[in-house]
Amino acid sequence: MTETIIQGLLLGGLYxxxxxxLSLMFGVMRLTNIAQGDLIVVGGFAAISVAPLVGGHFVxxxxxxxxxAFAVGYALQRTVLNRTLGKDPLPxxxxxxxxxxxxxxxxLEIYSADPRSLDAGELATGSLNxxxxxxxxxxxxxxxxxxxxxxxxxxxxxxxxxLGRAFRAVSDDREAAELMGLNxxxxxxxxxxxxxxxxALAGLFQGLRTTVSPxxxxxxxxxxxxxxxxxxxxxxWGTFVGALVLGVSQQVGFKFDPGWGVWFGHLVFLAxxxxxxxxxxxxxxx
Amino acid sequence: xSATVIRSTRxxxxxxxxxxxxxxxxxxxPFWGESSWMREFVEIACYLIFAMMWNLLAGYGGMVSxxxxxxxxLGGYVMLSLGNFLGFNPFLAIPLAALVSxxxxxxxxxxxxxxxxxxxxIGTWVIAEVFRLSIANVSAVGGGSGTSLTALRGISRATRExxxxxxxxxxxxxxxxxxYLFLRSKQGLALQAIRDSEVAAESQGVGVARMKLAVYVxxxxxxxxxxxxxxxxxxxxxxxxxxxxNWTAFAxxxxxxGGIGRIEGPLIGxxxxxxxxxxxxxxxxxxxxxxGLLAIAMTLFFREGLGGFLQRRLGFEMLPTRRILKxxxxxxTPVPAHTPAAPSQLMPKVSL
Numbered sequence: 290m291t292e293t294i295i296q297g298l299l300l301g302g303l304y305x306x307x308x309x310x311l312s313l314m315f316g317v318m319r320l321t322n323i324a325q326g327d328l329i330v331v332g333g334f335a336a337i338s339v340a341p342l343v344g345g346h347f348v349x350x351x352x353x354x355x356x357x358a359f360a361v362g363y364a365l366q367r368t369v370l371n372r373t374l375g376k377d378p379l380p381x382x383x384x385x386x387x388x389x390x391x392x393x394x395x396x397l398e399i400y401s402a403d404p405r406s407l408d409a410g411e412l413a414t415g416s417l418n419x420x421x422x423x424x425x426x427x428x429x430x431x432x433x434x435x436x437x438x439x440x441x442x443x444x445x446x447x448x449x450x451x452l453g454r455a456f457r458a459v460s461d462d463r464e465a466a467e468l469m470g471l472n473x474x475x476x477x478x479x480x481x482x483x484x485x486x487x488x489a490l491a492g493l494f495q496g497l498r499t500t501v502s503p504x505x506x507x508x509x510x511x512x513x514x515x516x517x518x519x520x521x522x523x524x525x526w527g528t529f530v531g532a533l534v535l536g537v538s539q540q541v542g543f544k545f546d547p548g549w550g551v552w553f554g555h556l557v558f559l560a561x562x563x564x565x566x567x568x569x570x571x572x573x574x575x
Numbered sequence: 576x577s578a579t580v581i582r583s584t585r586x587x588x589x590x591x592x593x594x595x596x597x598x599x600x601x602x603x604x605p606f607w608g609e610s611s612w613m614r615e616f617v618e619i620a621c622y623l624i625f626a627m628m629w630n631l632l633a634g635y636g637g638m639v640s641x642x643x644x645x646x647x648x649l650g651g652y653v654m655l656s657l658g659n660f661l662g663f664n665p666f667l668a669i670p671l672a673a674l675v676s677x678x679x680x681x682x683x684x685x686x687x688x689x690x691x692x693x694x695x696x697i698g699t700w701v702i703a704e705v706f707r708l709s710i711a712n713v714s715a716v717g718g719g720s721g722t723s724l725t726a727l728r729g730i731s732r733a734t735r736e737x738x739x740x741x742x743x744x745x746x747x748x749x750x751x752x753x754x755y756l757f758l759r760s761k762q763g764l765a766l767q768a769i770r771d772s773e774v775a776a777e778s779q780g781v782g783v784a785r786m787k788l789a790v791y792v793x794x795x796x797x798x799x800x801x802x803x804x805x806x807x808x809x810x811x812x813x814x815x816x817x818x819x820x821n822w823t824a825f826a827x828x829x830x831x832x833g834g835i836g837r838i839e840g841p842l843i844g845x846x847x848x849x850x851x852x853x854x855x856x857x858x859x860x861x862x863x864x865x866x867g868l869l870a871i872a873m874t875l876f877f878r879e880g881l882g883g884f885l886q887r888r889l890g891f892e893m894l895p896t897r898r899i900l901k902x903x904x905x906x907x908t909p910v911p912a913h914t915p916a917a918p919s920q921l922m923p924k925v926s927l
Contacts, residue, residue: 321693323641372875378692379835382639383827383874390824390867394860507820511704514697518690552708555701559686562698566689 293540295425301516301536302433303498305529306491308513309439310484312528315517317456317480318374320381324389325488326510331392332358332492333501334400337407347407351493355486362485366478374477389506396503404500407493432494439487440529447525456480508551515558521568530570534561581899582759586891598748605737613740614808615849620743621805623845624750625822626829627838628797631754634836635766636790637773639692641823642699643798645683645706646676648817650799651806652710658726660715665726666742669803676799680792688787700820707818721813724806739808746804750797755838758896762789767896770836828866831873834880838894843881 311325322328335357336350343349373380415427447453458466459473467473495501495509512535520531535554542553561569604613625647633639653672657663663671683702690698711719727735757763765786768776777783806812825848833844855862873880879887886892 315693319692321696323693323697369871369875377637378696379633379637379639380874380878382641382693382696383831384871386641386824386827387867387871387874391864391871394863394867398860398864507700510697511701514694515701518694518698522694548712552705552712555705555708558701559705562686562689 292423293544294537295419295423297537297540298533299425299429299433299536300540301533302429302436303491303494304512304516304536305436305440305532306432306487306494307509308516308528308532309436309443309525310487310491311510311513312517312522312525313443313480313484313487316523317460318477319378320370320374321378321385322484323382323385323510324392324506325513326508327389327392327396327506328485328488329492329495329509330396330501330503330506332489333407333496334396334405334492335489336493336496337405337501340407345408347409347493347497350407351490354489354493358485358489359482362488363478363482365485366481367474370481371474371477389510393503393506400503402503404502405496406500407496409497412497428498432498435490435494436529436532439490440525443525452479512554515554518568519558519561521570524570527568527570531568534569577903579901579903581901583895584891586889587893587895590893598744601744602741605740610733610736613736617739617743617804617808619845619849620747621801621808622825622829622848623841624746624797624801624804626826626841626845627750627754628794628801629823629826630830630835630838630841631757631790631797632794634830634840635758635770636787636794637770638787638791639696640687640699640794641696641820642687642701642703643794643826644818644820644822645699645703646680646795646798647802647805647822648703648706648710648814649679650676650802651812651817652716653799654803655722655724655726655806655812656716658724659722663726665724665807666738669742669746669800669807672803673796673800676802677792677796680795681788683795684788684791687791688784703818703820707814710818711814717813719814721811721816724810724812727807727810739804743804743808746800750800751838751842753793753797755894755896757793758838762786763896764898766790824866828870830880831870832880834882834884835878837880837882837886837892838896839885839892840880840882843885847881 307325307329310328311322314320314322332354335354336347339353340347340350343353369384370381373384409428412428412431416424417427417430418424445453447456455466455471455476458469458471459476463473466476492501516532516535517528518531519534520527520529534557538557539550539554542556543550545553601616604616625643629640629643632643650669650672653675654665654668657668657671658665687695687699687702710716716722758766765776765781768779768781769783769786773783802817806817809816829841829844829848831844832847833840833842851862851866855865858865877884
């Protein structure tokens with residue numbers, strides 16, 4: 290059982306990276322990005338394509354990819370997504386849903402339906418002894434640490450920097466924030482740019498840890514969403530814990546029957562929704 | 576000063592007349608048409624009914640669901656189970672399956688309604704996935720690989736095709752009538768008030784939560800009907816086909832092309848979708864990308880859709896659901912300032 294829980298926590302680290310971008314965009318501008326999962330898959334494929342061009346190491350691929358993701362996110366928000374924002378959530382939902390379909394089919398056209406993965410080198414096989422018979426893979430542990438760092442970084446960014454203050458201001462009251470001299474279109478674009486960096490990082494790790502294929506996106510979106518809701522909206526640490534809960538739930542379900550992992554995760558999500566509709570850690574200050 | 580409420584125009588009555596005549600003409604198709612035409616009609620009928628229900632939810636109820644395939648698939652599986660295991664005639668099982676879907680919407684809404692806006696959308700998607708994965712674990716209906724509708728064995732192919740066609744035509748007419756009469760009823764008026772402003776509607780005594788539930792249940796009924804119909808025609812069902820998110824994808828496309836929040840929107844959108852499908856579906860991934868891009872473009876630049884465009888050009892609504900107040904004001908009594916929007920502002924070219 291200890292083994293299952295540890296595997297679940299490590300899986301949760303990956304899910305946390307899936308969900309931070311979604312949480313960030315929803316928190317700052319109430320935009321639900323239905324293409325979140327598909328963009329993660331794009332991140333994975335992009336890393337697979339870029340790695341051979343920069344010497345084959347995934348770290349170099351990441352160094353090249355993350356700034357590109359920032360630029361793409363900024364441009365997409367500035368040119369397209371800002372036009373969809375408003376009281377009515379419909380336009381942003383339809384546009385990101387359309388984007389999701391375009392991405393899935395474009396990936397299918399470029400990469401075919403075969404799953405692919407990114408070579409992790411010596412990381413793939415390395416493991417650490419946690420005492421006794423328990424070993425954990427170096428790569429999953431690295432992903433969990435990265436998730437922890439990203440969560441802490443986002444929370445710090447929101448609570449201590451002027452950019453974070455701008456994020457909170459446009460989120461609370463866009464018009465008042467604009468009266469105080471903030472350009473909300475720019476603030477939103479920076480938020481999406483940051484979300485895209487997290488998405489690219491998540492895609493890179495997904496490609497390293499397992500595989501990516503063009504049809505994977507929707508499932509990754511659902512995992513990201515479930516993590517956010519289980520943890521409680523508006524708190525990044527809540528999202529982190531929500532992702533761990535989801536990871537453990539899936540591992541426990543998987544232990545009973547290999548076909549039940551995802552299903553059991555969904556059921557735990559619905560149970561949390563029923564019993565604690567605001568999540569395990571409802572909105573914390575700051 | 577007297578006032579009349581305008582609920583229909585001569586042009587809209589003529590539309591209904593022409594529509595009824597078209598339906599009568601369409602009902603004779605099995606006597607002179609080819610069976611491939613009937614199959615095509617049945618398929619597009621399912622898309623149309625599903626899209627109409629999505630339009631009702633998103634365009635009128637403000638609930639952008641991405642999970643209506645839960646009720647579509649449920650309708651299909653209930654119809655199949657009633658037919659295969661309990662010996663029901665599958666055609667008669669269609670309304671029963673729709674009813675079961677509507678009943679299932681009651682507990683499902685308890686979960687889905689805890690989420691708002693965009694998170695409601697993804698929440699409904701998770702629920703549809705739970706339906707899919709749960710049914711994939713039921714071996715009696717073939718688990719993940721699905722099963723066939725055996726209850727129609729022994730019926731000749733022509734009889735089956737003709738009956739399916741007539742039932743599909745009946746379902747389309749019933750779905751249009753259901754939505755049209757629902758929107759023209761007192762509940763429909765309340766729903767349109769909610770669409771325009773939830774707060775204002777609530778302050779006028781409209782029970783917003785109850786209305787949303789009513790819309791959700793009606794939409795589940797329609798989606799269940801579409802699903803049952805689709806799998807009567809298809810004869811084979813599987814969890815992936817029944818609960819696939821592509822049903823919602825096509826519904827969104829149909830509604831955004833035709834115009835969201837208007838009854839004729841899905842009708843126009845379904846015709847466009849049928850034509851595009853006929854000529855371009857061979858292009859596979861490129862075709863799907865085109866549909867996605869078109870939906871994005873319509874949302875960004877042409878929100879009223881083809882239906883709204885037509886209405887502006889023709890100057891009348893084909894299936895009006897609004898109530899327009901016409902004041903016959905005498906010169907001595909000026910119209911009070913707080914009168915709701917004058918008819919001239921709402922509908923400039925109305926003729927009485």
